[in-house]
């Protein structure tokens with residue numbers, strides 16, 4: 418029996434969960450689920466200066482919000498320092514790693530000289546033990562780093578799950594530092610020990626890591642560990658064709674949660690951004706899991722399309738049951754200090770067709786729970802002297818009728834008949850006064866959900 422499929426996502430807690438990382442997490446998760454395998458969450462917190470607990474919390478919350486459940490983790494690299502040091506000791510003993518005592522100033526000089534000669538700036542391996550080579554005398558007071566003995570020549574080739582065959586020559590890379598003087602390992606080393614220990618079989622990650630992969634493969638080989646398969650997913654570009662970045666708008670999952678997007682819509686949109694299943698645009702997470710076998714991943718960068726995401730979100734909002742939508746809208750209202758009540762599911766039902774986000778739905782719902790200010794232009798256009806007596810008649814009828822759609826509709830019709838007017842001439846000003854704008858769903862349905870006293874008070878302000 419072959420080993421079970423195991424994938425992982427390994428975010429660094431130096432900020433929110435980036436959309437690109439969320440997409441890679443989704444692919445890793447779906448791949449594991451598709452194959453009945455396991456998905457691991459690892460927090461790569463070895464950049465001690467930039468890692469924060471707050472970022473870790475945000476990442477975990479975003480994973481939870483997206484529903485990307487993991488079978489193991491979170492595993493923190495900083496809790497595995499002993500294990501890394503143990504492997505380093507083995508490598509030092511085996512001669513696949515060595516101490517290097519170069520000072521930062523020496524390294525600067527080395528690079529300077531290489532640049533002057535027009536060469537690539539690579540560590541010149543001056544501390545690498547070699548048969549017959551005399552190493553420099555160990556300087557006093559310089560804490561050493563540990564470097565990996567990268568093979569000095571030959572190609573590293575792997576069959577990338579996304580990009581196909583990739584080859585990088587070892588002459589392009591040097592003996593990288595794997596352990597810093599403070600005893601904390603560097604990314605390329607820790608990631609190998611972790612992927613090895615955690616039995617990771619498939620690594621999906623952003624293609625900015627392609628240049629790290631030869632080092633990692635070489636370290637795996639030096640350790641005699643089985644190699645995972647790698648799939649490097651292209652970057653996501655912003656609307657302007659540049660890499661999606663903080664400076665170019667919302668890039669964190671948290672921001673989309675706050676801005677009223679549904680996790681199922683985010684997953685659907687992120688999945689399609691760089692992967693396809695025929696022409697399918699809308700699909701459930703179950704469908705994705707059944708379809709996602711690692712094929713049909715795009716080799717070229719995907720373009721972030723805010724309008725398309727909004728469209729996808731609108732489809733999910735429309736399809737979501739009102740009882741499930743209401744708590745999300747209630748949470749948005751709460752942020753504005755507004756308490757909703759049991760009318761909210763019906764309000765969602767009435768307005769969800771015209772909303773792209775739960776924030777937009779909350780904007781409508783707010784008109785039922787808090788004061789409104791009618792749009793000034795619409796007010797000037799529709800609430801005219803001619804219509805004021807008509808509004809008074811309507812208010813009169815509404816103060817006495819039963820408070821349901823049929824009775825409200827009858828009151829409106831009687832008012833129109835009494836003044837010889839057509840529906841829009843009355844409906845527009847009533848909408849502006851009661852809801853703040855003339856563009857609302859059917860007036861009787863809207864009024865039925867409003868509190869009668871609120872309607873009368875707002876009509877009085879005509």
Ligand code: GLU
Nearest residue numbers: 427428429461608622626
């Ligand atoms: N911590 C790395 C990152 O966030 C993980 C890279 C990897 O998946 O190997 O980019």
